[in-house]
Amino acid sequence: MTRVWILPVLLVLCGSAVATVSALRGSPAEAAVLLVFFVLLAGMNSPLAFPRSIGALEPQRRSAVDGRPVVFWRAGCTYCLRLRIRLGRAARRAHWVDIRRDPAGAAAVRAATGGDETVPTVVVAGRPYVNPDPAWVREQLP
Incomplete structure (x- = not known):
């Protein structure tokens, strides 16, 4: 931590x-x-600078229910910061997981990216997207 x-x-x-x-x-x-x-x-x-981070298992469960994207991120990542800034207030509608605080989140990112911890990784409807365009992520938010 x-x-x-x-x-x-x-x-x-x-x-x-x-x-x-x-x-x-x-x-x-x-x-x-x-x-x-x-x-x-x-x-x-x-x-x-980021919305409150929660463990990886809870947002995946919530996402299955409410359809919101799950954003895996880590502090100090410029791409994560770019995504957060471009989403603005809409960022609160996504589920955020800090992979440095949550080993399960880091494992989920490694599984999605072939062994790397490349962030931001956004999971929408169970499908991972590595470093997606912020405008696209905004469209995925309910």
Whole structure:
């Protein structure tokens, strides 16, 4: 679970260091902008940018009932972030599974991709799609 926070924490620490150096050189406004930039970047790469993740078995069961896609993702994945941003508020209508927090989710992705943990992997009606177009995923949402 702590692995998902390594990148965001490193981004905040690096941003703090860069902002401190900038402030010591006499540019407090630049330091503030840099710090805000790094904090936003850390937030976008953290699990907080994604809807609440649940275990892999539960969303697969729910998807069979309600027809919603299951999105397998992991923090720090730029393609997952791109999908999440492009879906906007509609992202909450999908079931999200963080493969770093759920070994069953990682196993499902490996089974779907031939042994890789390539994300985002979206399962619609029991069929996996690896790194699909966000517009297509939006069309699949009820």
